[in-house]
Amino acid sequence: MDIIEFTSIMERDGCIGNDKDFCGVYGDIPYSVAFVQGRKGGSVAFYLRIQFADKLPSRMFSYLRQQTKAYVRLQRLNTSKGLFCVLVTTKKIWPFETAYDHLFDEIEAVIDMLGMKIADVCPICRQGDCDSFAFINPVYQKAHAACVHNHNADIQAQVQQNEMTGSYGLGAVGAILGGLVGMIPSVALAVFFDLISGWLCALIPLGAYYGYKLLRGKMSNGALKIIIAVSIIAAPITLYLIELGWSILEGWGGFTLLDYLEYMLIFPEDVLPALLQVLAFIGIGFYLVYKNVSKNNANVWKEASISEAMLRPMADLSEEA
Numbered sequence: 001m002d003i004i005e006f007t008s009i010m011e012r013d014g015c016i017g018n019d020k021d022f023c024g025v026y027g028d029i030p031y032s033v034a035f036v037q038g039r040k041g042g043s044v045a046f047y048l049r050i051q052f053a054d055k056l057p058s059r060m061f062s063y064l065r066q067q068t069k070a071y072v073r074l075q076r077l078n079t080s081k082g083l084f085c086v087l088v089t090t091k092k093i094w095p096f097e098t099a100y101d102h103l104f105d106e107i108e109a110v111i112d113m114l115g116m117k118i119a120d121v122c123p124i125c126r127q128g129d130c131d132s133f134a135f136i137n138p139v140y141q142k143a144h145a146a147c148v149h150n151h152n153a154d155i156q157a158q159v160q161q162n163e164m165t166g167s168y169g170l171g172a173v174g175a176i177l178g179g180l181v182g183m184i185p186s187v188a189l190a191v192f193f194d195l196i197s198g199w200l201c202a203l204i205p206l207g208a209y210y211g212y213k214l215l216r217g218k219m220s221n222g223a224l225k226i227i228i229a230v231s232i233i234a235a236p237i238t239l240y241l242i243e244l245g246w247s248i249l250e251g252w253g254g255f256t257l258l259d260y261l262e263y264m265l266i267f268p269e270d271v272l273p274a275l276l277q278v279l280a281f282i283g284i285g286f287y288l289v290y291k292n293v294s295k296n297n298a299n300v301w302k303e304a305s306i307s308e309a310m311l312r313p314m315a316d317l318s319e320e321a
């Protein structure tokens with residue numbers, strides 16, 4: 001399946017959306033569908049928000065797979081906070097168009113069978129009697145139009161505020177302080193217990209990110225560059241602090257960062273393996289915060305605009321039973 005086929009079917013079914021995300025209503029079940037480009041072709045992720053009593057029955061995935069294995073390959077099922085997401089790839093002999101209709105019947109049957117239902121409380125005020133379908137990334141769901149309007153307006157006001165008063169300078173100071181705090185566990189463990197844990201270095205970008213946010217750094221494109229720069233510079237500094245701690249504990253006295261950098265240049269083979277290891281784990285930490293950092297002002301603003309544009313009164317979209 002490719003994106004062109006996917007888009008044409010979504011449009012045929014009267015789904016609203018743009019690019020790779022579409023929202024539709026099946027009976028009175030709101031759902032969103034996203035196209036996911038993979039190496040071997042496209043797959044499709046379905047999102048629904050469901051309500052279940054305690055935790056999601058684990059047999060749900062196996063049951064759904066059993067029921068649908070003739071025409072789709074179920075790749076993954078994620079559930080968190082009542083959000084149900086199933087990622088499917090259609091099989092070659094079954095065109096997506098046919099599989100899509102079948103799959104929905106099966107999903108509905110499974111939800112029924114396991115005594116669950118589509119969430120009917122507003123995700124914002126947690127009250128019932130919803131009047132609209134709203135796209136709150138990534139899922140189309142029942143909500144109150146007034147709540148969604150206010151929610152989106154609040155988000156856009158915050159973005160505007162950050163654009164006006166957010167500062168790269170203060171953000172950079174925050175990132176540096178946060179990065180230093182993120183170094184403490186790695187340095188302390190190494191100096192006092194002789195344990196070098198790469199994983200703890202992953203806390204450095206996390207610290208830099210939260211420091212940046214805490215000091216109201218401007219959440220535009222520069223944020224990403226500042227957090228990357230601080231995280232990379234933090235690598236040799238972490239090693240320096242560890243060596244310094246060891247040296248002081250052994251009674252050899254201290255030395256400056258400049259001394260250490262000079263030593264690094266003269267004897268790179270002594271330092272390089274450790275430096276690369278620290279950088280690798282900083283990379284892992286960065287991967288963890290990337291999703292947050294990439295939620296910059298422009299993206300958050302756009303998401304709120306899309307949500308606003310996709311808001312529909314429930315009466316307009318529910319099909320006649």
Ligand SMILES: [Zn+2]
Binds near residue numbers: 122123124147
């Ligand atoms: Zn509400």
